[in-house]
Amino acid sequence: MKINCLPFTNEMVSDAGRLLAKRHKRNREQLPWLPARFEDPEVAAKAVEVLWKEKSKSGYAAFRDGQMVAYLIGETTTDPWGRAGYVYLPGYAAAESESPRMIQDLYTLLGDDWVKRGYFDHYLYLSAADADVIAALFDLGFGKERVDALMDFRSLTIPDVEEPAGVTIRRAVSGDNAHLGSLSNVIFRALGKAPYWHPTVPEDWDDLHDGWSELADDKEWTVWLALENEEALGTIGFRPELEEDTQMLASPQTIYLSVAATKPQARGRGINTVLTWRGLEQVRQEGYEICYTNWISPNLLASRFWPRFGFKDVAYRLAKKVNPMIAWAKDE
Amino acid sequence: MKIEYLPFTKEMIPEAGQLLAKRHICNRQVLPLLPVRYEEAEDASNAVENLWQSQLRNGYAAFRNGEMLAYLIGDFENQSWARSGYVYLPGYALAGGESVAVLQDLYALLGEDWVRRGIFSHNLYISAADNDVIQGLFTIGFGQERVDALLDLRTLEIPRLDEPEGMIIRRAGRGDEDYLGSVAYVMTNALSSAPYWLPLTPESTSAWKERWASRADDEEWMVWMALEKDKAVGTVAFLFQHPTPLEQDAEAQMLASAITLTLGTAATRPEVRGRGIANILTWRGLEQARKDEFDVCLVNWIGPNLLASRYWPRFGFQPAAYRLSKQINPMIAWAKG
Numbered sequence: 001m002k003i004n005c006l007p008f009t010n011e012m013v014s015d016a017g018r019l020l021a022k023r024h025k026r027n028r029e030q031l032p033w034l035p036a037r038f039e040d041p042e043v044a045a046k047a048v049e050v051l052w053k054e055k056s057k058s059g060y061a062a063f064r065d066g067q068m069v070a071y072l073i074g075e076t077t078t079d080p081w082g083r084a085g086y087v088y089l090p091g092y093a094a095a096e097s098e099s100p101r102m103i104q105d106l107y108t109l110l111g112d113d114w115v116k117r118g119y120f121d122h123y124l125y126l127s128a129a130d131a132d133v134i135a136a137l138f139d140l141g142f143g144k145e146r147v148d149a150l151m152d153f154r155s156l157t158i159p160d161v162e163e164p165a166g167v168t169i170r171r172a173v174s175g176d177n178a179h180l181g182s183l184s185n186v187i188f189r190a191l192g193k194a195p196y197w198h199p200t201v202p203e204d205w206d207d208l209h210d211g212w213s214e215l216a217d218d219k220e221w222t223v224w225l226a227l228e229n230e231e232a233l234g235t236i237g238f239r240p241e242l243e244e245d246t247q248m249l250a251s252p253q254t255i256y257l258s259v260a261a262t263k264p265q266a267r268g269r270g271i272n273t274v275l276t277w278r279g280l281e282q283v284r285q286e287g288y289e290i291c292y293t294n295w296i297s298p299n300l301l302a303s304r305f306w307p308r309f310g311f312k313d314v315a316y317r318l319a320k321k322v323n324p325m326i327a328w329a330k331d332e
Numbered sequence: 333m334k335i336e337y338l339p340f341t342k343e344m345i346p347e348a349g350q351l352l353a354k355r356h357i358c359n360r361q362v363l364p365l366l367p368v369r370y371e372e373a374e375d376a377s378n379a380v381e382n383l384w385q386s387q388l389r390n391g392y393a394a395f396r397n398g399e400m401l402a403y404l405i406g407d408f409e410n411q412s413w414a415r416s417g418y419v420y421l422p423g424y425a426l427a428g429g430e431s432v433a434v435l436q437d438l439y440a441l442l443g444e445d446w447v448r449r450g451i452f453s454h455n456l457y458i459s460a461a462d463n464d465v466i467q468g469l470f471t472i473g474f475g476q477e478r479v480d481a482l483l484d485l486r487t488l489e490i491p492r493l494d495e496p497e498g499m500i501i502r503r504a505g506r507g508d509e510d511y512l513g514s515v516a517y518v519m520t521n522a523l524s525s526a527p528y529w530l531p532l533t534p535e536s537t538s539a540w541k542e543r544w545a546s547r548a549d550d551e552e553w554m555v556w557m558a559l560e561k562d563k564a565v566g567t568v569a570f571l572f573q574h575p576t577p578l579e580q581d582a583e584a585q586m587l588a589s590a591i592t593l594t595l596g597t598a599a600t601r602p603e604v605r606g607r608g609i610a611n612i613l614t615w616r617g618l619e620q621a622r623k624d625e626f627d628v629c630l631v632n633w634i635g636p637n638l639l640a641s642r643y644w645p646r647f648g649f650q651p652a653a654y655r656l657s658k659q660i661n662p663m664i665a666w667a668k669g
Contacts, residue, residue, distance in 0.1 A: 081661055081663055081667075082661065082663075101638075101642070104527070104638060105638075107527055108526045108527045108638065109526070111526055111527050112525075112526035112527070115526065115529055121661075137475075138470055138475055138476050139476050139635045139636070139641065140475070140476075140527050140635065140636045141475035141476060141477055141527075141528070141635065141636050141657065142475045143469075143470055143472070143473035143474045143475040143658055144470050144471050144472075144473060145473055185669055188669050189668070189669045192664060192667075192668035192669050193444075193668075194439075194440040194441070194443050194444040194447070195436065195439055195440040195443050195444075195472045195473070196472075196473070197443075197447055197660045197661065197664040197668075198661070198664070199661050199663035199664045199666075199667035199668060200667055200668070200669055201663075201667045202667065202669075205669060297471050297472060297473070298471075298472040298473045300433075300436060300437070300440065300472070303471065304433065318475075319473065320475060321659035321661070322529045323413055323414065323453075323529065323530070323531050323659070325413055325531035325533075326524060326529040326530070326531045328531075329413070329524070329531035329532055329533045329534070330521075330524035330525075330531065330532060
């Protein structure tokens with residue numbers, strides 16, 4: 001039976017929610033750390049509805065015999081590094097019996113809308129459990145850019161680790177602003193290097209410095225510091241990850257791990273290993289059950305470091321960069 | 333033991349050749365249609381040497397205890413759509429048992445050289461048998477762009493097909509230039525459409541048309557075409573011989589041998605699709621190729637060209653290599669902190 005692909009509309013939200021709930025149920029069979037609530041079609045439909053309320057959204061759905069069998073919803077934004085289209089985790093689903101080609105066809109339509117409007121960076125967040133969809137997008141030229149991962153504290157064994165000689169490991173407090181600010185360039189410099197080469201524009205450097213400095217006073221964050229001779233060498237931070245409508249990775253009692261950085265000259269001494277274990281131990285004592293983090297997979301330092309702690313991949317951001325010359329160089 | 337990464341030098345060619353020969357032996361266990369000759373270290377070394385003779389090449393090798401574990405050699409070309417770096421099939425190898433992380437590290441070095449020279453489009457040809465390498469490159473942002481595939485003509489069952497009603501199917505020859513040139517736009521349109529969006533400059537599309545037309549009277553090509561009411565509606569073109577000696581054809585040399593012909597191009601006008609035109613053209617061409625004693629047919633298609641990538645596997649073509657690609661944001665030239 002022929003497939004009919006149509007622009008997504010408000011009236012399609014409920015059907016899309018049902019497809020998403022079924023997808024999530026299948027995803028959880030492989031990834032039981034994912035939150036259960038999105039198996040409820042109403043919760044899933046709410047996630048789709050929130051996406052569809054975005055001003056810059058667009059999307060398509062595929063129908064067979066009048067029944068929705070897949071959908072893809074994206075939104076566009078202008079990032080400092082380019083005009084970009086994003087499909088977030090609740091933004092796609094296909095019926096179990098359907099070929100992943102359906103998602104390829106829907107992306108062809110959605111991506112062409114983006115390209116016609118000058119959005120040449122295309123990003124899709126996909127469940128790590130959807131291996132066939134990931135493979136189908138790889139076939140279209142998508143590469144992996146970000147890994148989202150979860151760790152279950154309930155089965156975690158935290159080792160006793162000694163502080164490296166001469167290094168003090170402690171919680172950051174108000175007054176540590178300069179220490180934290182001094183570490184703000186570590187990550188964006190790592191992202192700018194091979195083999196990711198992600199640009200960070202100079203006007204953002206000061207904002208990043210200010211943002212990191214302010215973590216010292218932010219009650220929502222628990223930040224750890226490694227200091228040697230009064231110089232900050234490394235840091236790691238945690239904040240609660242809330243169960244928001246579209247956050248398909250957060251369960252109750254989930255903590256988010258971020259701002260993990262060690263200055264290049266201090267690497268290889270186990271500083272971030274100690275910071276991480278101390279931080280994880282503390283948040284587990286506070287009653288958190290799941291830790292969520294993400295890293296850029298072409299950031300080789302990060303992608304070879306975090307899996308050692310037991311983080312399991314649960315989602316990926318795949319990326320495809322379209323050559324902007326296509327705006328004028330086509331045979332019509 | 334720590335791994336040492338060094339710029340590739342001429343003196344490393346024999347060792348790289350040995351690694352490449354071993355890789356090819358492993359690849360052929362999965363893909364027996366690949367040419368056997370690169371299992372010989374000498375032939376493999378010659379392939380590496382050919383790459384290293386390019387004026388624009390660069391490369392790195394990884395060593396442990398003085399022994400080469402892996403190497404990666406690239407080349408670059410100014411394409412009309414971007415300054416592009418390429419690693420061809422003889423351009424990489426990884427010793428058995430070594431982690432693909434070593435190749436990721438070599439790419440980080442090679443790619444950095446490219447980026448510093450303004451080469452932001454990175455393209456690596458990888459054997460389809462090297463699943464770990466493909467996965468390792470996907471992890472650092474590479475997607476699939478091109479599929480190179482092989483078909484064993486010796487065991488192929490060729491169906492008897494009738495010509496679609498009102499259609500003439502025949503070999504092209506001298507005087508058919510305009511017919512062949514008239515369908516070239518089908519391919520350029522397909523490549524510049526979603527979800528590939530390959531930019532093709534106006535001057536390159538004209539060249540494309542001329543190239544297709546010239547095949548009518550070229551003995552190296554066997555071109556089949558479909559005519560309806562004196563209008564060419566489809567064509568499939570096979571290349572008997574490679575335009576340069578095979579040993580110098582960086583893209584094809586590790587896939588093809590003397591008994592291989594290449595299915596070079598195929599196109600059917602959009603308004604006549606669904607009538608089996610490319611089907612009959614392809615089968616007629618494959619049948620003729622077998623009569624001409626070719627054993628293997630090589631084809632490539634662009635993965636994001638959905639019409640092509642869903643079509644060619646139906647004939648039994650098996651992927652033998654992929655071109656993986658990664659596009660770097662040129663802003664990195666000035667926005668890196």
